[in-house]
Amino acid sequence: MQETLEVGKLKAQVWDLGGQESIRPYWRSYFSHQEAVVFVVDSCDSARLDVARRELMAVLDEEELRTALVCVLANKQDRPEALPAAAIAEALSLTSIRDRKWTIISASALRGEGLKEGFQWIASELDNKA
Numbered sequence: 001m002q003e004t005l006e007v008g009k010l011k012a013q014v015w016d017l018g019g020q021e022s023i024r025p026y027w028r029s030y031f032s033h034q035e036a037v038v039f040v041v042d043s044c045d046s047a048r049l050d051v052a053r054r055e056l057m058a059v060l061d062e063e064e065l066r067t068a069l070v071c072v073l074a075n076k077q078d079r080p081e082a083l084p085a086a087a088i089a090e091a092l093s094l095t096s097i098r099d100r101k102w103t104i105i106s107a108s109a110l111r112g113e114g115l116k117e118g119f120q121w122i123a124s125e126l127d128n129k130a
């Protein structure tokens with residue numbers, strides 16, 4: 001699904017790619033010319049954090065995304081069992097990324113929290129680059 005989002009001066013073309021395993025091979029078709037990757041992770045699904053880490057790292061290894069900003073949304077923070085964003089950052093190995101800009105933001109799609117902050121971060125980073 002494609003959307004246009006406006007955050008301040010930033011007008012972003014955004015593609016929402018499904019996370020199901022059967023769909024993941026198609027992610028690559030969307031990689032060219034993207035300035036940022038927004039990766040939404042379920043903070044309550046600790047059993048699959050390792051799968052999420054591998055999938056994210058495979059995406060970030062793609063040549064076409066080498067310079068892309070990385071914004072991870074640690075979703076479902078409204079639930080009591082949610083791991084804090086800092087723990088998600090560790091589990092996804094974000095903390096060992098040295099060669100690019102990344103952030104992790106606590107989010108709850110249910111409460112409408114985090115998405116705006118994520119895109120604001122992207123907008124300000126793109127501004128800094130310009």
Ligand SMILES: Nc1nc2c(ncn2[C@@H]2O[C@H](COP(=O)(O)OP(=O)(O)OP(=O)(O)O)[C@@H](O)[C@H]2O)c(=O)[nH]1
Pocket residue numbers: 017018019020040075076077078079107108109110111
């Ligand atoms: N409590 C809570 N539940 C959520 C939140 N976000 C999504 N969910 C629930 O998680 C389930 C999956 O949500 P979807 O919106 O279908 O997830 P999705 O990321 O679009 O799924 P794919 O794109 O197919 O990977 C649904 O039952 C949602 O109600 C959240 O922030 N908090």
